[in-house]
Amino acid sequence: MIMPAISYKRHRFSPQIIAHAVWLYYRFPLSLRLVEEMLLERGIVVSYETIRRWGLKFGPDYSRRLGRKRPGPNDIWHLDEVVISIAGDIGFGRAVDQDGYVLDEIVQNRRNIKAAKRLLTRLLKKQGVAPKRMITDKLRSYGAAKRQVMPDVEHRSHKGLNNRAENSHVPLRKRERVMQGFRSPGSLQRFVSIFSALRNLFVPPRSKRSALATHIHRLQAMAEWEAAVGKLA
Template sequence: MKTTPTTPSYKGFRFPPEIINHAVWLYFRFSLSFRDVEELLAQRGIVVTYETVRQWCLQFGQVCANELRRRRPKTGDTWHLDEVCLKINGKTHYLWRAVDQYGNVLDILVQSRRNKNAAKKFFRKLLKRLHHVPRVIITDKLKSYGAAKREILPGVEHRQHKGLNNRAENSHQPTRLREKKMRRFKSAKHAQRFLSAFGLIAGHFQPRRHCLSAEEYRAILQTRFQIWNEVTETKTAA
């Protein structure tokens, strides 16, 4: 099953796509607030309000993230799963995250529980999104994973060891940084909406630099900027 390509529509906006998508890129790529982006644009003579930047990110962030997901190569066959606690309006929620062995974010889901049913819901979301079954899943020792895996992925190898799951645990660090910058998420829906786009867009511009030479890194980054320009229908300067 293939997803239908989607492109953002800029009809009715008074600013050109180049400015809109630069603002979206700044917000999702770096640990910036809407007001920070407003100030960076003002330094270049572009006068917009932080509320305008917020609307741009709401309207175009997820569309661009979905297209980046569609264009990326097939993900790895080893899935690392982990959950981290989020405090939202004084209530405890859990951010479930899955990454492959290369650190690519496969999907996230914000839920109020971390029991067997919550794990099953996350497994189903992953399978629906990726359309393939992993060879191995690696988790910590939370029993909910094993119980859900026996029903949803009975033939898949399951390794439960906290030390093997650093890939997933490290992938939570950018989220913690943004959570602090945003002074916590306002609601579970807000967290789900933001992180669904953030993980894909930020990850797209963060290849595993420590594994690459300087020349390889620059070449990969140039390719990824080209993909971003195609996704956002942004024209590059001649």
């Protein structure tokens, strides 16, 4: 499906500056004030609040235009959850594949069968194909939900096998500290939808970790990013 071009009408700054500010904020562990300072160093005077509004307005459009990794029947899904403190503890479930690519993530209030089933149902709908194997920690609700949603998929439940999912929480934890926490479950969900889309694009898979492969991957990622934000139009 061809998406309509992103409109930058009635914005004083150019699309290049807006896209660059959004890229800096979501791609690197930077606060809004640090992005403001980096732009100022280049002679661009813009407030951190304006950068925040740019992220909210253009970030979802940018992330929707980025290509997604093609799913396959030999994929392995690693599922895990982490607790985020937002006026009390909020559950946050994430699924990654064998390469660490973020498949989906969802804010949930509970760690029960209903929450696990919701995540699996979303995953199956988004991916369009069931995985070869599902790996989780010892949380029993995953096994119960798996038997209802995709009973034929192999399930391994062992904390030692799920480092891939647990390690995927580290970048978000770093951002949480930089941002001094999230204000609401909705703001967390909006942030990670953009943050993970950029991370999926720019971080090379485990099979491409040589210096040359990483360099080529990042050049290709930058070209795809520029096309998505309309800088090559």
